[in-house]
Amino acid sequence: MTYLRKGNRDLIKEINRNLVLNLIKSRGPVSRTEIARLSGLSPATISGISADFITAGLVHEMGEGESTGGRRPVLLRLNQQAGFVVGVKLMEHAVTSALTDLDANVLHHRVTPLEHARDFSAVLEAIVRAIEMTIEESEVDWARVLGIGIGMAGVIRGEAGLCHYSPFFGWRDVKVAEPIEAHFALPVYIDNDVNTLTIAEQWFGYGHGVDDFVVVTVGRGIGAGIVVNGQFYRGALGGAGEFGHITLAREGPLCDCGKRGCLEALASDPAVLRMVRERITTGEETALAGVGALTLKDVICAAESGDQVAREALAYSGRWLGVGVANLVNILNPQLVIVAGEGVQAGEYRFEAMREAIQIHTFDGLAEELKIVIEPSGDETWARGAASLVLGEIFKHPLYRNERIDLVASMA
Numbered sequence: 001m002t003y004l005r006k007g008n009r010d011l012i013k014e015i016n017r018n019l020v021l022n023l024i025k026s027r028g029p030v031s032r033t034e035i036a037r038l039s040g041l042s043p044a045t046i047s048g049i050s051a052d053f054i055t056a057g058l059v060h061e062m063g064e065g066e067s068t069g070g071r072r073p074v075l076l077r078l079n080q081q082a083g084f085v086v087g088v089k090l091m092e093h094a095v096t097s098a099l100t101d102l103d104a105n106v107l108h109h110r111v112t113p114l115e116h117a118r119d120f121s122a123v124l125e126a127i128v129r130a131i132e133m134t135i136e137e138s139e140v141d142w143a144r145v146l147g148i149g150i151g152m153a154g155v156i157r158g159e160a161g162l163c164h165y166s167p168f169f170g171w172r173d174v175k176v177a178e179p180i181e182a183h184f185a186l187p188v189y190i191d192n193d194v195n196t197l198t199i200a201e202q203w204f205g206y207g208h209g210v211d212d213f214v215v216v217t218v219g220r221g222i223g224a225g226i227v228v229n230g231q232f233y234r235g236a237l238g239g240a241g242e243f244g245h246i247t248l249a250r251e252g253p254l255c256d257c258g259k260r261g262c263l264e265a266l267a268s269d270p271a272v273l274r275m276v277r278e279r280i281t282t283g284e285e286t287a288l289a290g291v292g293a294l295t296l297k298d299v300i301c302a303a304e305s306g307d308q309v310a311r312e313a314l315a316y317s318g319r320w321l322g323v324g325v326a327n328l329v330n331i332l333n334p335q336l337v338i339v340a341g342e343g344v345q346a347g348e349y350r351f352e353a354m355r356e357a358i359q360i361h362t363f364d365g366l367a368e369e370l371k372i373v374i375e376p377s378g379d380e381t382w383a384r385g386a387a388s389l390v391l392g393e394i395f396k397h398p399l400y401r402n403e404r405i406d407l408v409a410s411m412a
């Protein structure tokens with residue numbers, strides 16, 4: 001464990017530094033006096049730490065704060081651009097990558113197509129190229145890039161940098177992080193894509209400061225990231241949150257995973273398309289009948305122009321999604337549910353039905369205080385999530401942190 005590797009003095013120093021850094025990040029612009037008050041550390045300790053931060057370029061002194069009589073204090077704020085990280089979302093047909101600052105603001109993002117590549121060496125080449133292009137195009141100093149985060153679907157063993165199982169690529173136990181780390185000489189973190197999105201919400205989004213929340217993603221698949229008591233919940237094998245594969249209809253449609261009646265088989269984007277196709281087959285009247293390669297966008301457009309089949313297919317998926325979320329609420333009783341992913345573009349055609357179903361199927365009282373946020377989703381959202389994997393490490397308490405990243409040391 002981390003704390004056994006260091007002397008106590010070093011560790012205490014690091015904990016104090018982390019505390020001050022997080023106060024500047026969350027409260028800044030903030031005075032040294034206020035930091036001392038909030039942290040309980042001595043003014044001398046605060047002076048020493050903030051001097052180190054300023055020398056490293058991590059913190060800027062600025063303006064003057066409210067005077068409480070006497071001299072106006074100088075305020076400290078985090079220099080968001082003291083460092084940058086790259087986030088990569090690996091998909092079936094493309095690599096989306098983004099460069100963010102320390103506050104997870106996306107400064108540049110790109111989509112690199114992945115032409116039918118399945119074997120690891122070809123995908124690896126595409127990832128490396130995507131990272132290089134992202135840094136080049138964003139025109140930041142390479143020396144200021146602190147780390148790389150990678151998110152992908154499947155069962156990922158983050159500690160080992162390992163993809164244990166990828167349904168898209170058919171990989172089993174592939175070491176993804178190691179060769180990228182060797183190529184760039186930077187720390188590389190990898191996690192399941194839904195997990196990265198949840199970590200992004202926890203550090204920089206709606207989940208910030210919320211102890212119990214769930215991120216539900218809907219799109220090609222359905223997943224969930226769970227935060228309980230302020231901690232990200234992974235489960236015994238790291239497989240917690242396979243929300244798409246809870247069984248809701250024992251005799252229901254076949255799912256990609258091989259089982260029947262999974263939530264994903266009833267409520268994902270492909271499930272919407274399947275339902276539309278079924279109704280076309282039975283001869284129902286719909287503008288979608290003549291459309292060749294049907295997409296969710298086609299269905300949304302049709303719904304917007306009043307097509308009943310399109311509207312009902314979206315509402316059907318929303319209702320099942322609501323049943324699934326209600327089950328989650330009954331088990332976890334979260335304060336907040338964040339819905340994200342590319343399926344969010346269906347808007348209220350899907351989510352009105354979802355909200356109704358949540359009300360109907362949630363145990364009495366649990367839905368009253370429940371807040372539901374629908375997060376707009378773009379290409380860069382997932383890559384930003386992956387970047388947050390690194391940013392989370394930077395700001396994490398030293399006892400829980402992976403030793404590979406130290407912001408102040410890397411600035412020096």
Ligand SMILES: [Zn+2]
Nearest residue numbers: 245255257262
């Ligand atoms: Zn399934």
